[in-house]
Amino acid sequence: MRTPLxxxxxxxxxxxxxxxxxxxxxxxxxxxDEHQAxxxxxxxxxxxxxxxxxxxxxxxxxxxxSLLTNNVASLDRGHACYSLMLNERxxxxxxxxxxxxxxxxxxxxxxxxxxxxxxxxxxxxLREGVVFENRSADFAxxxxxxxxxxxxxxxxxxRAMPAERNRVLEIGEDFVxxxxxxxxxxxxxxxxxxxxTESWRRVLEAGAKPCGLGARDTLRLEMGYPLNxxxxxxxxxxxxxxxxxxxxxxxxxxxxxxxxVAQKASGVPRRLCALKVMEKSPPMRPHxxxxxxxxxxxxxxxxxxSPSLGCGIAMACLPVEFARPGQEAAxxxxxxxxRACVHKKPLYQKAT
Amino acid sequence: xxxxxxxxYAESHEWIRVEGDTGTVGITEHAQAELTDIVFAEPPAxxxxxxxxxxxxxxxxxxxxxxxxxxxxxxxxxxxxxxxIAPALLNTxxxxxxxxxxxxxxNPSEIESLKDPAAYKAQIGE
Numbered sequence: 001m002r003t004p005l006x007x008x009x010x011x012x013x014x015x016x017x018x019x020x021x022x023x024x025x026x027x028x029x030x031x032x033d034e035h036q037a038x039x040x041x042x043x044x045x046x047x048x049x050x051x052x053x054x055x056x057x058x059x060x061x062x063x064x065x066s067l068l069t070n071n072v073a074s075l076d077r078g079h080a081c082y083s084l085m086l087n088e089r090x091x092x093x094x095x096x097x098x099x100x101x102x103x104x105x106x107x108x109x110x111x112x113x114x115x116x117x118x119x120x121x122x123x124x125x126l127r128e129g130v131v132f133e134n135r136s137a138d139f140a141x142x143x144x145x146x147x148x149x150x151x152x153x154x155x156x157x158x159r160a161m162p163a164e165r166n167r168v169l170e171i172g173e174d175f176v177x178x179x180x181x182x183x184x185x186x187x188x189x190x191x192x193x194x195x196x197t198e199s200w201r202r203v204l205e206a207g208a209k210p211c212g213l214g215a216r217d218t219l220r221l222e223m224g225y226p227l228n229x230x231x232x233x234x235x236x237x238x239x240x241x242x243x244x245x246x247x248x249x250x251x252x253x254x255x256x257x258x259x260x261v262a263q264k265a266s267g268v269p270r271r272l273c274a275l276k277v278m279e280k281s282p283p284m285r286p287h288x289x290x291x292x293x294x295x296x297x298x299x300x301x302x303x304x305x306s307p308s309l310g311c312g313i314a315m316a317c318l319p320v321e322f323a324r325p326g327q328e329a330a331x332x333x334x335x336x337x338x339r340a341c342v343h344k345k346p347l348y349q350k351a352t
Numbered sequence: 353x354x355x356x357x358x359x360x361y362a363e364s365h366e367w368i369r370v371e372g373d374t375g376t377v378g379i380t381e382h383a384q385a386e387l388t389d390i391v392f393a394e395p396p397a398x399x400x401x402x403x404x405x406x407x408x409x410x411x412x413x414x415x416x417x418x419x420x421x422x423x424x425x426x427x428x429x430x431x432x433x434x435x436x437i438a439p440a441l442l443n444t445x446x447x448x449x450x451x452x453x454x455x456x457x458x459n460p461s462e463i464e465s466l467k468d469p470a471a472y473k474a475q476i477g478e
Contacts, residue, residue: 015388031414032389214415280436282392282412305391305414334410 003048004140004196012210020113020229022049025212034215035307038182039350042146043211044203047188048196051115051136053108053122059129060104066254067125068098069238069247075100080166080177082246084238085118086256090263091234092241094118095226099168099177107168107175109141109190111228125255140196144208145186145219153187155206156199161187181216183223183346218304221313224274224345230286231272231301231315237263240317241272242345271323272301273342277312277331281338284314284331291330291337292322300331308348312338353478354381356447360463361472362423367447370463375424377408378451382476384443388413393439395431395453402426402455404462409452411442420452424462430454 001022009016014025025046027034037043055064064072070083080099084092094114099107110118119134126132144152153161157171162178169176173192180186191199204210217227226232226241237260238247247260277284284303289296303314314331322329327342359367365383368375384390392412402408402422409420431453435441441450457463467475 026415027388030389032391218414282394282410282417283414285417305412307414 001049003046004193005046005048005200008197008200009046009210012204014210014212017213019049019213022112024049025210027212027214028210031212031214031218032307034209034211035218037209038146038184038211038215038219039308040147042144042148042152042186042208043215044152044200044208045143045145045211045216046140046200047143048140048193049112050141051108051110051112051118051134052139052141052190053110053119054105054133054135055108055130056103056105057130058104059127060106060131063125063127063130064098064106065251067122068096069254069256070098071248071251072098072100072106077102078168080168080179084243084246085121086238086254086260087234088255088259089234090237090256090259092228092232092236092238093121093234095228095232095243097177097179099175101168101170101175107190109177109188113229138193139190140193140199141188141190142196142199142203143180143186143188144203145180145182145184145211146208147185148207149184149186152203152206152208156189156202161185181225182219183225183348184219217302218307221302221304221315222306222308222346222348224315224347226272226315227302236272236317237268239263239268240270268320270298270317271320272315272317273323274345274347275300275314275316275329275331275340276309276343276347277314278339278341281312281331282333284312284333288314289332290314290316290318290340291332292318292327297322303331306348312340313347314340318342353385353476354447355469355473355476355478357469359447360423360466360468361475362421362466363475364421366421366423368423368463368466370457370460373460374429374454374456375426375463376451376454377423379411379420379442379446380472380476381446384446384450387411387418387442388415390439390442393435393442393452395433395435396428398428398431400428402428404459411439422455423466424455424457424459426455426458428453429456
């Protein structure tokens with residue numbers, strides 16, 4: 001599959017790779033250069049492959065609250081929140097952004113790889129008084145990220161970018177949400193597909209550097225943000241993933257709640273941790289063995305070279321008794337072990 | 353892409369410059385461009401005996417690890433420690449400071465089976 005920006009990526013020098021069935025740019029000028037642009041000025045990512053679901057109707061909020069972990073009913077209009085959607089076992093189906101629009105309407109932004117599965121899961125649980133529409137094919141989206149994102153926002157929309165994160169603006173047929181996956185200031189601009197090329201051109205003209213999936217991965221990993229399919233799975237609860245703050249246990253019920261309550265009572269056995277390599281090493285990758293006290297206990301779920309820190313970084317799900325900052329571990333690469341340390345998230349923090 | 357005329361090339365994108373019984377080995381400009389930002393390099397140990405086509409070194413970009421093959425058989429006599437400290441030399445100066453190792457050739461006739469610059473240019477579509 002291709003986004004409406006496929007041709008624009010080729011023009012910009014994008015190196016195209018397969019991502020969940022989509023032909024997406026992994027990089028343009030280079031991952032290190034793009035990563036630095038987002039940390040120091042601004043970059044733009046094509047996120048048109050992500051899914052857009054619309055939910056409306058009198059029971060829309062209540063229905064979403066029965067399917068999602070976070071509290072949708074208490075979300076103010078024009079605000080967004082991060083949430084998980086769980087299976088009955090409490091495992092993560094997907095992580096997503098819920099935007100409360102004007103009226104009784106919600107926009108959900110879901111992972112590209114999960115559009116069909118999420119839509120199927122939700123439709124199977126539809127009830128009266130709820131309208132669900134999967135409009136992923138109708139929309140393109142750009143993520144503009146970096147300390148200079150506010151200037152780009154001003155150039156595009158002729159007004160100041162909201163300073164607060166998770167704000168939702170409806171501008172004509174477009175939605176602009178101050179969210180992102182990089183740890184930097186910025187916004188995600190969701191627009192009808194036909195506007196994508198012109199919007200891309202305007203964002204580049206305003207000074208953002210085209211950035212690919214490679215930089216997106218190193219940026220999110222430095223923040224310790226999980227990637228569904230790598231760090232999150234249907235066999236792992238949000239408590240294990242360290243995402244308990246996005247679960248509202250005060251809600252009377254939601255799919256997976258009973259399993260989470262039971263796990264809380266019996267103790268969470270393991271937790272997804274961020275790891276920083278403490279010596280010179282090859283870049284970390286997913287599925288490298290992780291050792292604690294000489295015993296193999298896990299494998300990395302994500303891994304990279306951190307351009308901002310200049311060292312290897314990774315995530316791994318460790319037994320809970322070791323899941324604390326400062327815990328020493330070792331990660332094995334091609335038969336050689338490298339010293340690593342469990343680190344508080346985010347792994348990278350801007351000097352202020 | 354630069355393809356210097358005084359080198360021989362392996363199909364797997366390594367170059368070798370032979371002086372006497374010793375060859376200096378690195379990767380081509382085309383290879384570094386394909387690999388993108390190189391952030392880790394592990395040249396072979398001095399004294400290591402290699403056969404032509406055998407894995408000699410590993411270089412890693414942000415995205416992927418790649419094996420580097422020895423274009424000839426012989427014994428490693430020198431390794432470029434500069435690329436361990438500054439792996440980006442493989443990107444910025446692949447035919448110069450970004451060399452990977454030096455090898456004493458055990459079978460100098462193997463050089464004849466490597467590509468000349470024209471054949472390598474044809475391979476990479478130049």
